[in-house]
Amino acid sequence: MTAFIIRRLLWMVPILLGVSVICFALLKQAPGDPVAILVADARQAGQQISVEDRARLREQYGLDRPVYLQYTDWLGQVLQGNFGVSTRTNAPVHELIMSRLPNTLRLMGAALILTFAIALPLGILSAYKQYSRLDYFLTSFNFIGISIPQFWLALMLLYLFGATLGWFPTRGMGSPYAEPGLWNSIVDVFRYYTLPVISVTLVSLAGYMRYQRAAMLEVIRQDYMRTARAKGLSEAVVILKHGWRNALIPILTLLGYILVLLIEGSIVVEVIYSWPGMGDLAVTSLSQRDYPVVMAIVMLSAVGILVGTLISDILYAVVDPRVRYD
Structure with a gap:
């Protein structure tokens, strides 16, 4: 290894x-x-x-x-660790990156956790209830989610829940006028994070759920699943202990692909919601021909994707003992 x-x-x-x-x-x-x-x-x-x-x-x-x-x-x-100076602000590029990177990581981290938390159980449930009404509903949701352009979805959420109903803010990631206190801070974070996180999550949710369903359907047909049922194990133990772990193996290889979708989605969402992150900085810098900043963002994104792919390969070997990298 x-x-x-x-x-x-x-x-x-x-x-x-x-x-x-x-x-x-x-x-x-x-x-x-x-x-x-x-x-x-x-x-x-x-x-x-x-x-x-x-x-x-x-x-x-x-x-x-x-x-x-x-x-x-x-x-x-x-x-030498120097990404140069921004031609737009004359500030060091690494300072601009470090001021925006945490905001993007928060957005992508929340979206990644939400994607796993929703896609994995629903994908398993859809496979277990194959050809049921629930399966047809989730499959239809997957096709719709894959087909809808993300910028359109983000704009519709912004228009409906932000501009029309006024339930959530339409821009930024926090209010400077929020009242002090832990509960008020939690409410403020929830209001500002909800629409951007949902917009980014739906980019990868449909595809990930579809892959999980396909992987689980393949596992359910295996002989060791029938053997586990023959031993008298409950259906929950058979599915979660014997089925889910084996169905998770091919899903781990998609981690790099999910990171690409999240990075792509965060750029669109950050621009639409005026989220002060890397995507918003990239679009602004590109429009201003601020090449040092654009190059730094592209290289940082490439490193993130390559590292994510490496981690997925390592996890593949951890989950499946049969896999050995010589």
């Missing part, structure tokens, strides 16, 4: 290098110029920017150098 983990960690290096090259090249091919945006903002503020000032800004951010040299400069800084 140790050798396998080391090999996987070493394989991450060329993968991350390839991601950085592709992302850097795509950003450089995109229309727009960071200096032109800075000049436009300065003119709107009533400031005059000369040609010399433009040249100085391009030199300051290294935009006057060839693209391959810009990439090697950026890579050299990253290897």
Whole structure:
């Protein structure tokens, strides 16, 4: 297992290098110029920017150098733990990331827990009650959940429960006017987290429930399930002890896929609900051509997905003793 983990960690290096090259090249091919945006903002503020000032800004951010040299400069800084300076705010990129990352982790963590808590038991129940009304209802829900665009769902939840009914706030992650006290803090967190967490959860819930149902149906037909029933074990013990653990094995391999969905979903949700997280920062930075921030977010997301995939492979071996990584 140790050798396998080391090999996987070493394989991450060329993968991350390839991601950085592709992302850097795509950003450089995109229309727009960071200096032109800075000049436009300065003119709107009533400031005059000369040609010399433009040249100085391009030199300051290294935009006057060839693209391959810009990439090697950026890579050299990253290897030293420095992601550069934001062209939009002139603040260190790592400070911007660290100010937003905890908010995104809270959102994704709550959505991941809710996804597992709902999808696993409902997927098992749907398989156990195959071809029943409950199974048809849950299967229909899965198809609808997979088909609905997430941005549309988030907007509908925002419009219905936020703007129309006024049950939940429409933006932000906390009220600055919340009354002190533990209970008031819990209520405030619940009100601000409910709609964003539901919007992110529904992205992965339908697909995950569908996979759990398929895995459980495969397990139910196995001989050891009939043997367990023949021994006189209760149906709950047969399903939960003998069935669920074996049905969980293929589901663990989807952890990396779920992380991709959560990252993708968090970007859309953070923009719609003005959630001060990484997704909102990524969209704002991309629109402002703030390339250092965008590159840092892309690389951090790639690392998270690769680590999540590695963890799922390790858990696969833990759950299934037959699996051995030589």
